[in-house]
Amino acid sequence: MYKRCYIRRVDLLDSSTWGELHALLAELDRDIAAVYTDAGIDGMRTRFVGPCVDLHRFGPQTIRQLADRRSVSHSAMSQTAAAMRQAGFVESAPGAQDARTRRIRLTARAEAVVPLMIDEWRATEAAVQALDAELPYSLTRVTADLRALLDRKPFPVRLREHL
Numbered sequence: 001m002y003k004r005c006y007i008r009r010v011d012l013l014d015s016s017t018w019g020e021l022h023a024l025l026a027e028l029d030r031d032i033a034a035v036y037t038d039a040g041i042d043g044m045r046t047r048f049v050g051p052c053v054d055l056h057r058f059g060p061q062t063i064r065q066l067a068d069r070r071s072v073s074h075s076a077m078s079q080t081a082a083a084m085r086q087a088g089f090v091e092s093a094p095g096a097q098d099a100r101t102r103r104i105r106l107t108a109r110a111e112a113v114v115p116l117m118i119d120e121w122r123a124t125e126a127a128v129q130a131l132d133a134e135l136p137y138s139l140t141r142v143t144a145d146l147r148a149l150l151d152r153k154p155f156p157v158r159l160r161e162h163l
Helices: 019-038 046-058 063-070 074-086 108-134 139-152 155-161
Strands: 090-094 102-106
Touching (some): 019 046, 019 108, 046 063, 046 074, 063 074, 063 102, 102 108
16 A cells, blocks of 8 residues: 655744754853853953953054954944943044044953953863864864855855745
């Protein structure tokens, strides 16, 4: 006797292929943020740490310099710098050669927290590297493989193929 087999197609509106990855990254971000909350540092966001450490290591910089160093857009760094200013971690001053160019520098409040930021950054990197090494196929390798695939065929092309 012949049985019919029905395959139920899932509507892609009901799926989120990388949703779990986004949720995991958000969870890890909250775990890192707890280091600062537990230390009683109000207003610290994990996205502030990299720019603050860079300002500590390399001195005052423009938004463009910070954006280039952190590999983010000028707009994203401008928004981050504004939030850091609002939280009291940075201040800006006119540039020495061009007053229209504002240089961002750490406040005394941020300088006092920099040792914890550096310790947290190194601890986070060590923990992530150890976690990555435990995986049978590391996320570092997955990322490199995805970049290689996207170099061969960029995501906008792939996206348009499905529109």
